[in-house]
Amino acid sequence: MKDKRDNRDFFEKVFAVVSLIPYGKVTSYGAIARYLGSGSSARTVGWAMNMAHSLEDAVPAHRVVNRNGLLTGKHHFETPETMEKLLASEGVVVVNDAIQNFQQHYWDPNLSLVI
DNA sequence: GCGTTGACGAGGA
DNA sequence: GTCCTCGCCAACG
Numbered sequence: 001m002k003d004k005r006d007n008r009d010f011f012e013k014v015f016a017v018v019s020l021i022p023y024g025k026v027t028s029y030g031a032i033a034r035y036l037g038s039g040s041s042a043r044t045v046g047w048a049m050n051m052a053h054s055l056e057d058a059v060p061a062h063r064v065v066n067r068n069g070l071l072t073g074k075h076h077f078e079t080p081e082t083m084e085k086l087l088a089s090e091g092v093v094v095v096n097d098a099i100q101n102f103q104q105h106y107w108d109p110n111l112s113l114v115i
Numbered sequence: 116g117c118g119t120t121g122a123c124g125a126g127g128a
Numbered sequence: 129g130t131c132c133t134c135g136c137c138a139a140c141g
Contacts, residue, residue, distance in 0.1 A: 004140065006122090007118090010137080010138090011138085016121085017124085024122095028123085029122075029123050029124080030123060030124050033123080033124085033136090038136075038137080039124085039125095039136090040123085040124065040125075040135060040136050040137095041124095041136045041137055041138095042122095042123035042124050042125095042136080043121065043122085043123050043135090043136060043137065043138090044121095044123090044126085044137040044138060045123075045137095045138075046121065046122035046140090047121065047137070047138055048122095049122055050121080050122065050138095050139085051138090053140085054132090061122080064122080065122090065126065066122075066123060066124085067123075067125095071122090072122055072123085073122030074120080074122085076122055094126060098125080
């Protein structure tokens with residue numbers, strides 16, 4: 001059913017899911033990977049975000065953090081404070097690069113979306 | 116074509 | 129609870 005192009009689908013899906021993250025919500029790389037059916041390929045999700053810089057699509061990567069709620073990828077933004085600033089703008093409290101009440105802002109595509 | 120790296124996660128000790 | 133190891137997929141040298 002699916003050809004080798006399936007691999008590329010993974011990338012496109014990542015951007016799609018990230019773009020679907022509601023305002024003021026965050027999710028984890030693993031959650032996205034799991035939603036795509038890869039589960040353990042969380043690293044590839046991060047890699048996709050890296051490629052997102054090359055794309056002109058507005059990918060709210062600042063809403064994607066690791067499972068610890070740490071802004072691990074903030075350094076990949078224009079400035080390290082961009083990510084924190086954007087999250088703060090959306091009502092997400094970030095202290096020491098860590099999201100406070102992470103679970104409260106956590107948004108799981110598997111629970112909110114339907115495949 | 117091979118080896119290493121990378122914005123991660125889960126499991127085992 | 130922490131620390132270490134493996135897996136996963138794509139890009140880069």
